[in-house]
Amino acid sequence: MIRFHLKCDHDHEFESWFQSGAAFDKLVNAGMVTCTRCGSAGVTKTIMAPAVSTSSQIMAPKPNEAAIAAxxxxxxxxxxxxxxxxxxxxxxxxxxxxxxxxxxxxxxxxxxxxxxxxxxxxxxxxxxxxxxxx
Structure with missing residues (x-):
């Protein structure tokens, strides 16, 4: 799974998880990725800093994993x-x-x-x- 920072053509910013970068591209090209705020399908990736885990963080559950589990x-x-x-x-x-x-x-x-x-x-x-x- 990969998390992307996204932005719609109305300047709304949000994040979403995808199976892979290729999966994101396919979904965007099919018009199936929409803004969580306005529903626009004009969504693009924004610049994001890579997340680097330290050894103590590797075993800790991530908040998004808990939300997805819920x-x-x-x-x-x-x-x-x-x-x-x-x-x-x-x-x-x-x-x-x-x-x-x-x-x-x-x-x-x-x-x-x-x-x-x-x-x-x-x-x-x-x-x-x-x-x-x-």
Missing amino acids: IRAEVEKNSDYVGEGFAKEARDMHDGVTPERSIYGQANLQEARKLVDDGVPVVPLPFMPRKKTN
């Missing part, structure tokens, strides 16, 4: 995991084919972009879902 716990507690069927399930709920409920899972970039283009409300999660075994 988000994960809430999502897993309050949503149904639908795995790779996420795009179909989200579309079926949006179209009224199935009842609405909170879901999470995986969608490839093309599927996610199509959902967004079609007005299906989806958001990327700051973590990869765990595969459920039942």
Whole structure:
């Protein structure tokens, strides 16, 4: 995971985590990175200083890791995991084919972009879902 300092075309600054620099580039090019304040998709990276950990900091949990863990716990507690069927399930709920409920899972970039283009409300999660075994 990598954290980038970002800025939208309305001069709002914010930070976000990405799987990699290449993942950031793909998401920005697909219009899937938006300003946390105004929703603008005109987002670019800003200059940032590298974070260097000392040996005593390496073992300490980072505050953002705790926040992501808390988000994960809430999502897993309050949503149904639908795995790779996420795009179909989200579309079926949006179209009224199935009842609405909170879901999470995986969608490839093309599927996610199509959902967004079609007005299906989806958001990327700051973590990869765990595969459920039942």
